[in-house]
Amino acid sequence: MSEVVEDSPGAEGALSGRFKVGLRFSLINTVFSRLATFAVGVLLARLLAPEQFGLYTTALVVQTLLLTFNDFGTATALVRHKGDVRPMLPTVWTISVGGASIVYLLCLVTAPALAAGLGSPQAADLVRILSINVLLDGFAAVPGALLTRNLRQARRLVADIAGLVINLVLTATLAATGFGAWALVIGHVSGTAVVTLLLLIVTKQLPRFGLKRRHVVEVAKYGGAVVVSSVVMVLLQYAPQTITGRMLGATALGFFYLASNVSSWPASVITTTVERVGLATFSRARDSGVDLDRAASAVIGMVAMAVLPGGAALALLAPQIVELVYGDKWAPAAPVLAGLAVATIARVLADLVFNLMITAGSALSSVLVQVIWLVALVPTAIFATARWGLVGMGWAVAAVACLVALPVHAWGLWRAGVHVPALLRGLAVPLLATVVVVAALLATALVLSHSLLYLVAGLLITAAVVAAGWVGGRDRLSAALDAPAEI
Structure with a gap:
């Protein structure tokens, strides 16, 4: 059985109160994540050579670019939607999971070319493994969007912190034992898997597939623009690195x-x-x-x-x-x-x-x-x-x-x-x-x-x-x- 919480306008008080509560938990989430990542980043900077960071960056650039259009804008369409979102859930599940699967398979095939295009052909295997996050993100898009839509950042905090702990512990341990750039990749994928699983649990969501034309049109209208815009923003971020x-x-x-x-x-x-x-x-x-x-x-x-x-x-x-x-x-x-x-x-x-x-x-x-x-x-x-x-x-x-x-x-x-x-x-x-x-x-x-x-x-x-x-x-x-x- 799935649960979709649709708050009425007064369910948690005025909009300013809901915004502040959501902002507070989102800020706690972000600060904790940044502090923990910073601490491990300092450790890794002293354990790894700059070349190792360069290889990891190549794989990260590919993953980030793929993630921008991998759910095809379904999350944004859900957050922006007016009224009850339950009728459109099968459509957005189909688009997000189906799109993620296609993008993941394409990345497996084209990883050598992508790595070479970024100037680090030796990073092809890193690209393949890190792209598992693309597939996982397809399953996380809907539950994550439902929490965002209703400003339920406390629940999101639980999932993100658990995934972060797994990520950082694995990354630091593997880096200290000589895994190099692989430590970063393995830790990142493991942490994402934990976050995805917990998001499904806290929202009580299971994928339900189906397509309705009116919902496809809505996703295409707003989600499509978000996808293109997100791709451009990633290019803006990573073009200098490339x-x-x-x-x-x-x-x-x-x-x-x-x-x-x-x-x-x-x-x-x-x-x-x-x-x-x-x-x-x-x-x-x-x-x-x-x-x-x-x-x-x-x-x-x-x-x-x-x-x-x-x-x-x-x-x-x-x-x-x-x-x-x-x-x-x-x-x-x-x-x-x-x-x-x-x-x-x-x-x-x-x-x-x-x-x-x-x-x-x-x-x-x-x-x-x-x-x-x-x-x-x-x-x-x-x-x-x-x-x-x-x-x-x-x-x-x-x-x-x-x-x-x-x-x-x-x-x-x-x-x-x-x-x-x-x-x-x-x-x-x-x-x-x-x-x-x-x-x-x-x-x-x-x-x-x-x-x-x-x-x-x-x-x-x-x-x-x-x-x-x-x-x-x-x-x-x-x-x-x-x-x-x-x-």
Whole structure:
């Protein structure tokens, strides 16, 4: 017997309360995951050579690209759907599991070509094994989407933490016994298997297959746009890594991977937290008659309050972080990290804009703005890498993100009928907070010359500014999410 929890609008109180509860558990999930992954990442950086990280990165790039379209947008269609989702479950199960199976089989056959295309032909077997996650994700898509739809992040937390523990314990143990890049692959697949099983258990879901035309059309309309957009976003994320591997080799790719991983720390904590509640919250706000412009401005402002100061601080503290955390052999990653930290800010805002545009029913515009971003990024990255090497790559990504991506996304929102000035007003306080953090860190650098003291002081300053901004914005968020739209 399956269970689908369909909450009524008042089942757990006002939308702002449901959003905050979902956000809280999602944040706990994300922070725990990042801290644990960080700890093991430091251990692996000292156990493995940069070349081993480069091989694993090749397999991870392939897996991530495949995962973007492997459920064919069924999860997004479920979260966004108006009304009872039970009639459409057989259709979305068929699309997600069937699509995942096809993608997995294709990956098994094409793994050598995919690995060679990324500059690491010796990673073909790693690609094959890691792609098992693609198949598992097909079974996890529906139960995961049902939890996201109803903002049930407490249940999701149980599954994700259990999978993470299995992943990290296996990875660390195997790496310490000499398994190299295979330690990362085996740990990752094992952890995903545990998460998938637990998601099926906590939602009491079993796959039920069937197809209905109206539900296929709905998935194609919104899920199809999400798939294309997700593929473009993955290309945006991994095109620089692919170019680095092809032009500079596996060792440079290892440095770039480390810098990319570290640059995502503050941003990914927020974006991973919000992506599990963002689309669901915007959709429920739409269904409840809430002023979507006002709600979006408040949510984006709260997210930016963490991302903008955090990204700026990470760019300034990059040399100290790499030196003190990872060791001198990873020093070439520091200049790249500074550029990628700036670029990651734009990625977080773009993710929220994407959810808002899907809610507003403007799927085509959401794809178009990301394609423009990608078209600008690739030639710029190639030119900068040929001219300035690894450092040029990092700052090329930052320049395109700030000078192309942000203006184009604002244009996309305008096309979707969203009141852009209202959203920009939501960014005023976060931008001011960022200026305060940058000024404080530059002043602190003049006083403290010791790397560790400067790093600790910088982190404390940034945390204090972000915390003050979040506390000050709570009432505005509640008012925005619970206020009906003006007629």
